[in-house]
Amino acid sequence: MSEKNLSSISDSEWEVMRIVWTLGETNTKQILNELQAKKDWIDSTIKTLIRRLVQKGWLNAKQDGRRYIYTATVSQTEMMYNEAKTLLNRMCDMHKGEVILKLLKDSPVSKGDLIKMKKEISQKEKTAPEMVPCNCLKTGSTIC
Amino acid sequence: MSEKNLSSISDSEWEVMRIVWTLGETNTKQILNELQAKKDWIDSTIKTLIRRLVQKGWLNAKQDGRRYIYTATVSQTEMMYNEAKTLLNRMCDMHKGEVILKLLKDSPVSKGDLIKMKKEISQKEKTAPEMVPCNCLKTGSTIC
DNA sequence: ATTTTATGTTTACAAATGTAAACTAAAAGT
DNA sequence: ACTTTTAGTTTACATTTGTAAACATAAAAT
Numbered sequence: 001m002s003e004k005n006l007s008s009i010s011d012s013e014w015e016v017m018r019i020v021w022t023l024g025e026t027n028t029k030q031i032l033n034e035l036q037a038k039k040d041w042i043d044s045t046i047k048t049l050i051r052r053l054v055q056k057g058w059l060n061a062k063q064d065g066r067r068y069i070y071t072a073t074v075s076q077t078e079m080m081y082n083e084a085k086t087l088l089n090r091m092c093d094m095h096k097g098e099v100i101l102k103l104l105k106d107s108p109v110s111k112g113d114l115i116k117m118k119k120e121i122s123q124k125e126k127t128a129p130e131m132v133p134c135n136c137l138k139t140g141s142t143i144c
Numbered sequence: 145m146s147e148k149n150l151s152s153i154s155d156s157e158w159e160v161m162r163i164v165w166t167l168g169e170t171n172t173k174q175i176l177n178e179l180q181a182k183k184d185w186i187d188s189t190i191k192t193l194i195r196r197l198v199q200k201g202w203l204n205a206k207q208d209g210r211r212y213i214y215t216a217t218v219s220q221t222e223m224m225y226n227e228a229k230t231l232l233n234r235m236c237d238m239h240k241g242e243v244i245l246k247l248l249k250d251s252p253v254s255k256g257d258l259i260k261m262k263k264e265i266s267q268k269e270k271t272a273p274e275m276v277p278c279n280c281l282k283t284g285s286t287i288c
Numbered sequence: 289a290t291t292t293t294a295t296g297t298t299t300a301c302a303a304a305t306g307t308a309a310a311c312t313a314a315a316a317g318t
Numbered sequence: 319a320c321t322t323t324t325a326g327t328t329t330a331c332a333t334t335t336g337t338a339a340a341c342a343t344a345a346a347a348t
Binding site: 010011013041042045049052 | 304305307309310313314
Binding site: 021022083092096106112114118120125128131134137 | 220
């Protein structure tokens, strides 16, 4: 589906992306402005982050004279979803539900999203198991 | 609450923790056995990971003769929850709901957890906003 | 007692990340 | 035209992570 090599994105790089996602089309100056309101990173540091993001393919740099105009190549939601899925996949299937429940508990969620969640839950209830089996050991196990 | 310095845990280290969580009290040999069924890491590599986990305080090493018996210092769910929360906090509040919904969609969840989720959703519906405001820029924004 | 095996410790080394200094060249100000 | 500012590029350097080689030593096997 996607043609870019999914090299992952670091913490600091993510901060830059947030600015770009919010501003849409933007440039170095704007990124510096907004980011320096939150972080005390000097220009040079932020420029390095931008460069690495372009290299990694997360930012598109369209030349405009001798400047660049930056845009994100994937949406924030897509990116976060991928990262979160990868993270969650580190863990035993058995406990994923618990974690998602806890995340739900402490995140602000809109009415619309809550409704979608209810639908999804009804859907899942039709086939949900009493307990999701552990998939941690080669042998299989229920104690996980 | 917790007295340990929360240095974070890496991908490879996580694989070791999974084994320990599943086995409960365990030792190097068992970890090597189980882990080498999944990964082609040589002994030395895994021993390094164990050592780093002990250093970071994620594994407890109780001496037993010249061996050690290892146990995890936090549960898998706690650990994942913390990592996931940290990750999610990188992102704009506005879209967290979407991401959680997508995670829910592609994770196996037990009947019990689904019921808990429904309860939580009913709870949240009482005060949920039409739309969660963006918190990405110093100025505030609705376009995020 | 000597060899082999198991377990643990020390050292190593490349890639990624956080963080920045130095330098270059164009643009804008005077 | 000369100076200052701005945007971009190159180089740097410590820490963390992935991955392992080398080495030490106790325990087990012969």
